[in-house]
Amino acid sequence: MTRAMLRERERVLLDRLDENIQHSEVISRLASVGEIAAGVAHEIRNPLTSVRGLLQLLRERHDYEHWDIVFSEIDQAITAVQNLLSVSKPTLESEPISDLSLCVEVENILSLFQQNTYRIEFRKHWNDKVTKIRGKRNQIKQALFNLVKNACEAIETTGTITIEHYRKDDHVVLTITDDGVGIPPDIIGRLGTPFLTTKPDGTGMGLAQVYSALRENQATIEVSSVQGEGTTFKLTFPVSPLYSESHGGVPKVSGVKLDLADNIRDFFRINQKRFNELLEQHARTTFQIVSESKFVTREDLLNHAYQITELVLDGLTQNIVEFAQERGVAWAKSDIPIISKLEWFYALRKVVWYFLEQFYSGKDLDATRVFEIAGNASEALDTFIVHFNVSFTKYREDVLHAQQAIIEELSVPVIPLFDGIGVLPIVGTLDNRRLETIDSRLLEEIEKQNMRKLFIDMSAAVITDNIDMNLLDRILMGVTLLGAEAVLTGVSARLARYLLNSDKDLVKRIPVESTLRKALQRAIEEGVKAGVQAL
Secondary structure, X not given: OOHHHHHHHHHHHHHHHHHHHHHHHHHHHHHHHHHHHHHHXXXXXXXXXXXXXXXXXXXXXXOOOOHHHHHHHHHHHHHHHHHHHHHXXXXXXXXXXXXXXXXXXXXXXXXXHHHHOOOEXXXXXXXXXXXXXXXXXXXXXXXXXXXXXXXXXXXXXXXEEEEEEEEEOOEEEEEEEEOOOOOOHHHHOOOOOOOOOOOOOOOXXXXXXXXXXXXXXOOEEEEEEEOOOEEEEEEEEXXXXXXXXXXXXXXXXXXXXXXXXXXXXXXXXXXHHHHHHHHHHHOHHHHHHHOOOOOOOHHHHHHHHHHHHHHHHHOOHHHHHHHHHHHHHHHHHOOOOHHHHHHHHHHHHHHHHHHHHHHHOOOOOXXXXXHHHHHHHHHHHHHHHHHHHHHHHHHHHHHHHHHHHHHHHHHOOOEEEEOOEEEEEOOEEEOHHHHHHHHHHHHHHHHHHOOOEEEEEOOOXXXXXXXXXXXXXXXXXXXXXXXXXXXXXXXXXXXXXXXXXXXXXXXXXXOEEOOHHHHHHHHHHHHHHHHHHHO
């Protein structure tokens, strides 16, 4: 090796060492800032929360025209402190680790920026769509969202954002490039520090969260920028262990030694243990989720796979449909999302195909027979997944409709007391939608129960902003038209202000009692007096 080559090699090694030292310094600085920020955030957040609670009590007792501004400002302060705490201590999050595709996450995030497409062109280059990384999905999604948001804001008028995704060895690289205003050189080295920002109204917390999330998920970030030309953020993630093979992409089912058998059914049965191992390997996320479920177990997933395989080999279409419908309902009753079941099913399809390939490999089959075997297997598996999805969706929709019916029924709970007198207790939030439900159902209830007096008790109602008093007036007039008397009880100060501000005539027409108890006591006394007079 020549002296010049030695000097060049020494220079490269020194450059790499310098980069590692700089990266370590950045990580160390951010970690120190994070520890300090976490302590400060804790000390500030607690008294702020206490102050907000005391102000809420004052608001209920004293009317003040600027309460909204006071609460808006203090909520903004609490949010800033909470953001600081979340970026300084990301490990506090209990989010599980799972495999995810950066391409899918970026596509979902870009759908949130559709309002920018009239001025920004988004160019996407997905050079490897299938390789996945492992990390905390929500942390990474928030980081990607902040980077795309910053890129959009860096473009003042019109421009282009280019996003590229590719695999390099055992790493996934994602670059986000904009042709915006760029970042000053003296700022780049300090990016990721909380409250460091170049925006007039920025907080600097977005990039702080990005750096914290990437550090938490073993990723690195490189930034290059030229003022007036644009900025590139380069994110590098280690690939998931399931995708770390040298060929890249989705791991294939290969290299598994299977025992031989004379027929296909025996072949699957004597290799059942290896079948289960492969299924767990290729549906690892589903099995992890199931391990925390109270309704579905690991053994359930393996037994279901075995039953489906038996039905596929037998070609019993009707049995496949019935089993799929039964499993769809059972899965809909559990707390596990359908996407997990789909991952399990696609893993099942992959393993079944591998077993079929291994059994028929080397056998003298013509093309017609090969296509026949493939078609029968595909049709059986597709039949299962179609009827499973239909059954799952129908059950969930039926449950939602039943719940909605119960909610509507409970929205107008007219309680008969005695001799044509009843109570309508309004419990919980009272908004315009709730008033519309009462309006549509109350009159039928009054007619059905032959009410002549109805006490509408508002003592447990939570009055929302911008409630439409015309709807309340319509309800009261409807009761009157049916020959009954409506009496309001338990009117709060908030509702009283709404009534006074809406219509003075409405206030004059509404009979009011301070409490439901007093109203009922008076009704009883009037009933007794009327009975005595009748005698």
